[in-house]
Amino acid sequence: MKYDAWILSNVWPFNTSAYAEAVEVWHEYRIPIIISTFTILMIVRTVLHTRLPREKLSITPPPASPTLAAEKKIAPVGTGNKKPISEKVTEKVPRRIVGGVKKRNSSQDDVVTGDEKIQVLVFFSSLTTTTEKTAKVFTEGLAQKLKSVNKASRFIEPEILDLSYIDYDEYFINPPKSDSNVQYFYLLLVPTYNIDTVLDNFLEHLQETHNDFRIDTAPLSPLLGYSVFGFGDREGWPTEADGFCSQATDIDKWMAKLTARKRAFPLGMGDPKTDATERLKEWKDGVEDILEHIAETGGLGEGVVGSGDAVESDVEDVDEDDDGEVLFAEQKVAQKKTKSSKKDDMNDMEDLGKTLNKIAAEAEESGEIEIDFTNFSKKAKKPTAAPVIKEMVPKDSPTFNSLTKQGYSIVGSHSGVKICRWTKSALRGRGSCYKYSFYGIASHQCMETTPSLSCSNKCVFCWRHGTNPVGTTWRWVVDPPEMIFDGVKAGHYKKIKMLRGVPGVRSERFAEAMRIRHCALSLVGEPIFYPHINEFLSMLHAERISSFLVCNAQHPDQLATLKHVTQLYVSIDASNRESLRKIDRPLHRDFWERFNACLDILKKRRFEQRTVFRLTLVKGFNIDDEVEGYAALVEQGLPCFVEIKGVTYCGTSSSASAGLTMQNVPFYSEIQEFVLALTAALQKRGLGYGIAAEHAHSCCVLIASDRFKNERGKWCTRIDYQRFFELLEGGGEFRPEDYMGEETPDWAQWGNGGFDPRDERVYRKGKNKVPLAVKAEEEEGGE
Numbered sequence: 001m002k003y004d005a006w007i008l009s010n011v012w013p014f015n016t017s018a019y020a021e022a023v024e025v026w027h028e029y030r031i032p033i034i035i036s037t038f039t040i041l042m043i044v045r046t047v048l049h050t051r052l053p054r055e056k057l058s059i060t061p062p063p064a065s066p067t068l069a070a071e072k073k074i075a076p077v078g079t080g081n082k083k084p085i086s087e088k089v090t091e092k093v094p095r096r097i098v099g100g101v102k103k104r105n106s107s108q109d110d111v112v113t114g115d116e117k118i119q120v121l122v123f124f125s126s127l128t129t130t131t132e133k134t135a136k137v138f139t140e141g142l143a144q145k146l147k148s149v150n151k152a153s154r155f156i157e158p159e160i161l162d163l164s165y166i167d168y169d170e171y172f173i174n175p176p177k178s179d180s181n182v183q184y185f186y187l188l189l190v191p192t193y194n195i196d197t198v199l200d201n202f203l204e205h206l207q208e209t210h211n212d213f214r215i216d217t218a219p220l221s222p223l224l225g226y227s228v229f230g231f232g233d234r235e236g237w238p239t240e241a242d243g244f245c246s247q248a249t250d251i252d253k254w255m256a257k258l259t260a261r262k263r264a265f266p267l268g269m270g271d272p273k274t275d276a277t278e279r280l281k282e283w284k285d286g287v288e289d290i291l292e293h294i295a296e297t298g299g300l301g302e303g304v305v306g307s308g309d310a311v312e313s314d315v316e317d318v319d320e321d322d323d324g325e326v327l328f329a330e331q332k333v334a335q336k337k338t339k340s341s342k343k344d345d346m347n348d349m350e351d352l353g354k355t356l357n358k359i360a361a362e363a364e365e366s367g368e369i370e371i372d373f374t375n376f377s378k379k380a381k382k383p384t385a386a387p388v389i390k391e392m393v394p395k396d397s398p399t400f401n402s403l404t405k406q407g408y409s410i411v412g413s414h415s416g417v418k419i420c421r422w423t424k425s426a427l428r429g430r431g432s433c434y435k436y437s438f439y440g441i442a443s444h445q446c447m448e449t450t451p452s453l454s455c456s457n458k459c460v461f462c463w464r465h466g467t468n469p470v471g472t473t474w475r476w477v478v479d480p481p482e483m484i485f486d487g488v489k490a491g492h493y494k495k496i497k498m499l500r501g502v503p504g505v506r507s508e509r510f511a512e513a514m515r516i517r518h519c520a521l522s523l524v525g526e527p528i529f530y531p532h533i534n535e536f537l538s539m540l541h542a543e544r545i546s547s548f549l550v551c552n553a554q555h556p557d558q559l560a561t562l563k564h565v566t567q568l569y570v571s572i573d574a575s576n577r578e579s580l581r582k583i584d585r586p587l588h589r590d591f592w593e594r595f596n597a598c599l600d601i602l603k604k605r606r607f608e609q610r611t612v613f614r615l616t617l618v619k620g621f622n623i624d625d626e627v628e629g630y631a632a633l634v635e636q637g638l639p640c641f642v643e644i645k646g647v648t649y650c651g652t653s654s655s656a657s658a659g660l661t662m663q664n665v666p667f668y669s670e671i672q673e674f675v676l677a678l679t680a681a682l683q684k685r686g687l688g689y690g691i692a693a694e695h696a697h698s699c700c701v702l703i704a705s706d707r708f709k710n711e712r713g714k715w716c717t718r719i720d721y722q723r724f725f726e727l728l729e730g731g732g733e734f735r736p737e738d739y740m741g742e743e744t745p746d747w748a749q750w751g752n753g754g755f756d757p758r759d760e761r762v763y764r765k766g767k768n769k770v771p772l773a774v775k776a777e778e779e780e781g782g783e
């Protein structure tokens with residue numbers, strides 16, 4: 001019997017015609033039957049999957065995220081009728097975060113459970129050392145305090161870290177790696193600068209870390225907590241809306257995001273000139289309390305002010321809507337848009353567009369800010385009001401009053417002119433400054449001026465800081481060069497005329513002084529900062545006024561485009577990066593790169609114009625062990641001359657606050673020693689330099705390149721000014737040797753002191769005949 005026939009007769013209970021019909025139906029409908037069955041099975045599976053609670057198969061946390069122990073979560077106190085977030089989460093599973101951004105929501109994720117150690121890290125940033133000094137004192141005080149709290153043994157000695165030197169990746173992507181059971185607490189003390197500083201880098205790093213899709217949005221949540229204190233200036237930035245402590249505010253916000261809102265204590269702010277001490281003390285007390293609390297209880301505590309609780313999150317940060325979804329403001333707007341469009345049932349794109357605009361406007365009105373958390377653009381900036389360009393030194397400003405009290409005539413809104421003490425001295429026949437000994441410049445015919453009272457450094461030895469404005473870029477009203485030129489000349493002549501009646505003024509010198517022959521662009525500030533510096537120089541040269549321009553080696557772009565000057569100076573205040581940072585306190589974060597770029601420019605220019613390195617020696621800052629470093633810089637820039645000058649002491653509170661005292665002023669014998677050592681170091685390197693001249697009265701010595709020796713081997717450091725103007729007016733190319741002047745007079749040469757024998761040497765009562773250290777009021781203006 002065949003198998004089919006056997007089945008029919010033994011298994012199939014019905015008759016054969018019924019079977020044949022069934023087979024026929026199957027053949028006809030088998031595809032829809034299979035599809036329907038499969039679909040029904042899938043629906044049943046999906047329903048069961050979403051309804052039934054699931055067991056966690058693994059306890060491994062997701063990469064880069066600490067274990068989230070839902071059991072640890074404590075209901076926040078003080079949230080009114082709102083249910084604790086953790087409860088809501090378990091009620092509505094799964095909890096959706098629109099936009100796919102991972103977010104943590106409790107400050108209790110990482111608690112100290114028993115014997116963990118607590119390490120406080122105090123980060124600071126400082127340009128002009130206020131914050132640095134304060135942070136040091138603060139950290140010492142905190143260390144003392146933590147020794148006396150309950151559970152003091154939990155605390156490791158707090159550590160202080162400079163944001164300019166640390167690797168952000170080590171501290172601000174994840175907490176530092178530690179093999180023992182140490183947990184970290186971050187404190188940040190930062191100033192605010194509306195110019196480019198290291199803080200911009202830092203903020204960018206925080207922002208990028210938060211927005212980096214590869215890492216958790218809150219990778220710093222394992223921290224125990226953090227708090228920020230900002231230093232600002234209410235005089236310039238009176239309110240927070242004006243930018244008072246704006247960078248501290250930004251850091252606080254980004255840290256809140258990165259730590260999942262573990263703000264342990266509210267952002268503190270203070271102005272060192274007024275209330276910083278008081279505000280910092282309050283903040284310190286609060287931070288100490290919370291640290292004690294952490295050591296005792298293991299966490300920040302929920303619901304208390306400053307607990308970092310989710311309820312106090314920022315408006316633009318995170319928000320909860322009725323459905324228990326955590327939505328970012330952007331998506332909330334988007335959701336409203338969707339709901340609204342559904343309600344209105346409009347398919348027409350034009351109408352939809354109108355509705356969206358309306359909703360967006362509503363959202364804006366209600367204070368919701370649209371933030372793109374999914375696409376981070378560095379260029380995206382907060383919309384700001386159109387900038388109002390201000391005057392650098394307005395007539396009603398404290399800076400104006402202070403500068404005028406010091407004898408400056410302010411021209412326009414950013415230029416100044418002042419009579420230097422050597423001009424007065426020369427008028428009375430009592431000697432010119434070292435520029436006469438070295439270069440033949442008569443001080444009574446010299447005008448000292450600057451077209452930019454602003455500077456990008458805060459050198460410890462500068463007698464004007466506290467008064468002169470600072471900045472890294474020109475952000476003020478620009479006065480025309482003609483106005484400045486006429487103004488500074490008028491100011492200079494006016495002051496000369498006022499000296500008419502001073503006892504001892506020689507009539508012939510007074511008459512000569514009414515014709516300016518030289519301009520020292522070195523008074524204060526940074527002359528090449530002025531956008532029309534080249535036009536200004538042309539005006540000087542057109543009147544046959546020679547130009548000595550001193551720049552601080554921080555503006556390579558401007559230096560590169562600078563036209564011809566009679567002598568071009570670069571201040572070399574230190575031989576290495578760290579020393580330069582300490583002494584010049586530059587505002588530019590890439591100050592060392594800028595400095596080196598300027599030296600390279602100077603090197604290229606050495607066959608076009610006379611180039612000079614100006615070294616100002618400050619004992620305890622930039623002399624010890626730096627000879628070789630300076631020699632290396634000379635080798636790099638190959639200047640025509642190196643002027644070495646002892647610092648002058650101004651005795652102001654700002655110099656004192658920079659740690660400068662009379663002890664930092666070198667004796668002339670120390671300058672001489674340094675010059676001998678430097679010359680030897682240069683010669684050892686095979687560089688053709690020698691000591692050409694000195695002016696002991698100004699504590700100043702000149703090292704010159706052998707290029708400035710004549711055929712008789714004599715130094716010719718003086719300048720042929722007549723020739724310089726002829727060459728300039730000729731319009732062709734020329735070299736510094738082409739306007740090399742006559743031989744340096746014997747009395748000015750090394751070993752002879754440098755005082756013009758035709759002048760009368762006047763010693764002040766009680767002063768040594770050989771000046772050992774010159775005070776600023778004597779020396780000011782003798783640039």
Ligand SMILES: Cc1cc2nc3c(=O)[nH]c(=O)nc-3n(C[C@H](O)[C@H](O)[C@H](O)COP(=O)(O)O)c2cc1C
Pocket residue numbers: 125126127128129130131132191192193194195231232233234236237243244245246272470471472587
């Ligand atoms: C160029 C410059 C820009 C500044 N910008 C701001 C500012 O935008 N907002 C503010 O509150 N303070 C500003 N300040 C004030 C400093 O933040 C304040 O003086 C601070 O104490 C400096 O700290 P530090 O010297 O330790 O770096 C600025 C100061 C300077 C010199």
Ligand code: SF4
Pocket residue numbers: 455456457458459461462463464523524525526551552571
């Ligand atoms: S570069 Fe000159 S003006 Fe500027 S801070 Fe230094 S010494 Fe003062």
